[in-house]
Amino acid sequence: MIHCICNNINTAKVDAAAANGAETAACVQRACGTKFNCGQCRVDIQARLREWRTANPVLEAAE
Numbered sequence: 346m347i348h349c350i351c352n353n354i355n356t357a358k359v360d361a362a363a364a365n366g367a368e369t370a371a372c373v374q375r376a377c378g379t380k381f382n383c384g385q386c387r388v389d390i391q392a393r394l395r396e397w398r399t400a401n402p403v404l405e406a407a408e
């Protein structure tokens with residue numbers, strides 16, 4: 346699925362950015378070497394980041 350039409354950012358690219366620590370849509374744009382053009386994708390990318398974090402919870406360090 347394409348999340349950002351302007352920069353051709355699909356789900357795989359958002360997920361890869363998330364796996365590398367991207368926490369915001371702007372971080373995803375930077376990770377892809379792009380920046381917002383129209384900005385219409387901001388909410389959609391954030392939603393995908395939330396989905397990714399839900400599916401890939403950070404394991405808490407053992408104390």
Ligand code: FES
Nearest residue numbers: 349351382384386
């Ligand atoms: S759809 Fe992402 S900047 Fe336009």
